Amino acid sequence: MSKAGGDDLEKADLNSVYATLKTSTKGLSKTEAANRLQKYGRNAITEKEESALRKFLRFFWGPIPWMIEAAALLSALIGHWADFAIISLLLLYNAIAGFWQERKASNALAALKAGMAPKAEVLRDGEFTTIDAAEVVPGDIVRIKLGQVVPADVRFVGGDSIxxxxAALTGESLPVNKKIGDLGYSGSIAKRGEMTAVVIGTGRNTFFGRTAKLVAGAGRGPSHSQKAVTQIGDFLIALCLFLALFLVGSELYRDIVIAKDWHWSDVLDILRLVLVLLIASIPVAMPSVMTVTNALGAxxxxxxxxxxxxxxxxxxxxxxxxxxxxxxxxxTKNQLTLHDPQLFAAEDKATLIQAAALASEPDSDDPIDKAVFAGLGDKKVLDTYRADKFTPFDPVSKRTQAxxxxxxxxxxxxxxxxxxxIAALCKLSGDTADKADACVSDLAARGLRALGVARSEDQGHSWSFLGILSLEDPPRDDSRQTITRARDHGLQVKMITGDDVAIGKEIASQVGIGTNIRAAGDLFSKNQDMNHLPARVVDCVETADGFGRVFPEHKYAIVKALQGRGHQVAMTGDGVNDAPALKQADCGIAVSGATDAAxxxxxxxxxxPGLSTVIDAIDEARKIFERIINYVLFRVSMTLDIMVVVVFATVFFGFPPLTPIMIVLIALLDDVPIMTIAYDNTLVPSKPVHWQMRQLLLGASIIGLFSIAQSLGLLLIGMEWLGNPQWQSWIPLSKDQIQTVVFxxxxxxxxxxxxxxxxxxxxxxxxxxASRLFGAIxxxxxxxxxxxxxxxLVPAIPWAIIGLVWLYMIAWMFVLDLVKRILYRHQQKSTYARGEKS
Incomplete structure (x- = not known):
């Protein structure tokens, strides 16, 4: 549905609201309400959900699953049932692990739906009745009391004040006082007072519902790690296809052209060779290893x-x-405290705070009242006064009275x-009025809230202006240190708040973020497409230190703008208003005490509480990333080694150097230590780390080429051994034993x-x-x-040969280490050079 009357209902006078909605202060009849429910739909957030089966089947689609499935199919076709069982189990494990983690992941729409008020009091047929909030319709008159959730977007039409x-919707840190004509948002909570209101929007067409739409539309698509796995899979598939075509072509040429003895039974032999190559090319455990490494890191x-x-x-x-x-x-501490008071008629600071306390409600949940009572030096002084009458804050007069x-x-x-x-109450004029105005302006410029205090000794005929209290939500004790740590980690921190720009600027200055705080409303127009922002706006977003007066669509747009400039963005939040940006961000972080939706x-x-936990998490995340990079380097290098050696030996020596069961055993023996890489000791990178696939695959390929040289060198020595009678007389070896040597x-x-x-x-x-990795190896x-x-499980070889192979490998270990260090040095220089040019 469209919002009844559109956004104009938020600003139009109440008579126009009644006319547009065809309602009145008497509410609706039950019949009319039922008709409107059919027209506008239920006051609830609905979403189209993908079936669990469809989500599960997605894990069988993609480059690496395709490779695993092809290997399983070939195993079944040629009757290698042991290989088929092992490969199928690994494929199923990858799918189950991924599906389970996704199932546990964010379900923001469900939490948003749960946040809707379950019940509402509506005026139907002249009587207030309690109904399910989902049945509230535009034009209903609802009654909202202390502690109740506002069931829809409303305009207040009756009562004194509420x-x-x-805060969970707009980010404002204090409850907002409403009067007749003001707007109330669905999902907000009444903290004081009681009023009636007319419903102007329900379901998805509320402020709350529009946030849900943003959540539904938010999301970055595949993560950087998922893209990386896909690229690695594409690289290995391309190489595998090339080598498979070369291998099949060579075998066909040998059988048809050279031997001229082709039989259809030879197809089975070729399929066996392709199966060996395919199994060799698949990083079968890559998804599992990455999942387990991340899970242990988690x-x-x-x-x-x-x-x-x-x-x-x-x-x-x-x-x-x-x-x-x-x-x-x-x-900040999310706790208002008194700042330096400005004295006028008050004798001293204690007298001013005492007067403010007497004008407050004891045991109130109001944050201002709490701050005033907390600022009292001696609370027993209040016992000398008897409270006769208390008038709560009135949004019309904008003051309390006791x-x-x-x-x-x-x-x-x-x-x-x-x-x-308070100044008007005291009828301030002249220099005193100018001094009060200057004081308020100064406090506002510093981001502090001002609170006037007055006293009357003649039943209110005349008032004395005692002074001005200032309140602030002070920074957490560790905030400045945490911001410094973040900068040392290569992070730029931007503050985003629903409070006024002046308040944001003051806090940002105190914690060391900066003072370039922009008003979000000045950057983003109301009907602007947040997915396609002008370059001028994106430039401002990128250079600003923070933003004030921020709404949910602003937060979402800020994240999208930064991502469009190639930044990886983390977003912290705690309210419903933060949910779209949290989902859109590369890493959404719900802070301590966050709502279910966040x-x-x-x-x-x-x-x-606080940001320090985020920096600790970044340290750990960078360690985990380094471990995964180490795994990818190892896995791609070894996969190249196995594939090329298998093809080379098959084409040039006429026999495969590894049997299928040997390749499966290699995978299983590799995965034992690989699983412990999650515990490995690593250095923490000082700057953000990213998937640099070109460098990663190039580096893995170069290391792989030298690993191929190592394996082919040993294979050539083995083939020479087979044809050398002198060596055979010393230690005889067969072709089967050469396979074990290569294994x-x-x-x-x-x-x-x-x-x-x-x-x-x-x-x-x-x-x-780490001891676990070392022990596993x-x-x-x-x-x-x-x-x-x-x-x-493999042909036995003499112990002397085992010793010689180990000496050969240790020598190559130093060669490979030298290659790696030269490679890293070259890549660091080239990366630096590109940074200089940019």
């Missing part, structure tokens, strides 16, 4: 008070270069409220390569391998040696 907390982050709800967000967090932080409760009797029996009146209202939309949920070299040499690629310097430099090496020595 104070509603809409466990570590949970100990740092950061709960991960979307695993790939860990890698996104490692690359974040802009952190958009909300103000209240994250950078009548008390002191210990001598004298009646006194005290009032506190907006300085302009937690559901976020990828990481903090359980400790030993690839398993053991691969694990030594893991020691090489995990270190950015020499492999023997700090940080040394040693354990698998001992098992591999025993398998080769005793002939478990």
């Amino acid at each position: 104070s509603i907390d809409q 466990l570590t982050l949970s100990k740092k008070k950061a709960i991960v709800s979307r695993l790939e967000a860990i890698e996104e967090l490692a690359g974040v270069d802009i952190l958009c932080s909300d103000k209240t409760g994250t950078l 009548q008390v009797t002191d210990s001598s029996g004298k009646t006194l009146l005290f009032s506190k409220g907006a300085p302009q209202a 937690r559901a939309a976020a990828a990481i949920i903090l359980t400790a 030993l070299q690839i398993v053991a040499g691969g694990h030594l390569l893991l020691f090489v690629v995990r270190a950015r310097g020499a492999f023997f430099s700090r940080p040394w391998p 040693v354990g698998t090496q001992v098992l591999t040696v025993l398998m080769c020595g005793f002939g478990w």
